[in-house]
Amino acid sequence: MRSVLAIGAHPDDIELGCGGTLAAHRAAGDRVTMLVVTGGQNGPGLVGGRRAEAEAAARSLDCGLVWGGLEDCAVTPDAATVAIIERAIREVEADVVYVHAPDDSHQDHRAVAAATLSAARHSRRILHYRSPSTTRFDPTVYVDISAHLDRKIDALACHHSQVEASAMVDPEVVAASARHFGAQARVRFAEAFMPARFVWDLAPPITLPHQASSLAEMVAA
Template structure:
């Protein structure tokens, strides 16, 4: 089991960037928490409406939702923002963290990415997701969301104020992006990530470990001389 923390600057950022992956984590039994750093004060829709939409989206993904205290379009990668993210990391005991890609045209996205890298400096898995405003994105890690694309789209549909006013949240565009990354990953639909840090622990869980006597032994393949003999 992995404790998952997904961080976004605004309501709907997380669902756009990694909603299918969060659904896959929940299907695998992983606890998932979403931290939204601002209330989306400068976007379409009222703050109360956007908060209600985000809460509905989190429920649809079966995730816990936390709120930061920064203001939309005024996020800084300062001590306050870092402290909020550090608090979420401690509270969730996060093993895996998802956050914006740092090369982004939106200043809030850049600030949240930078603050997360500081707050998660001791974490072993930090993965950056793509936003519609991301500039440079060269993924090397993919999550198959073929079984979870419908849940991603359902979560995004909860953000009605954004879907009605922004082509970036158009379900066809979202599905096309998942198909594009799926083609890169050799699956039908995928979400893509750029790891800032990814430690792959290959040690089996204790309950699945084999006793020493049960561990199979392997013999080297015979050399050409041995085959001739």
């Protein structure tokens, strides 16, 4: 079982960027935590309900949720921000970290990406996801979310204030993006990532006793 930490600057960033992948992690039995660095106080729609929306979205994905407590549109990649992310990485003992792509027109996204690279400097798997405001994105890692696209869209629907005020969260747009990356990955639907670092663990899998017996029978035959 892996421990996964997904980091986003605002409520709904994580669901947009890697919600299907988080659903796939949970289906595989992995433990998943979402760190939302700000409360989205300056976003569109009814700002007062964004915390409840994020909590509902996390429940729909069966993920843990923690808050960074910083101010929307005022995030900087300083020592305080790095410390918030370091603490989350340490507390969940993250094996995999997902975060914004560094080239982004939103200053909070850039700041969170930069702070994460510092905080996760000892991590073996750091993957950048795409946001609607990402300006350059050249993915080389893909996750098949064909079985999980509906859960991603359901999680995004929890962010009512954003869905109503932004075309970027339109389910048709989300599905089209997943289909686009799926075509690149040669699957139906996918999410795409740029690895800052990705160590592929090729240790042999653990063989259970009944599997060993079956293997021995096949060899004998």
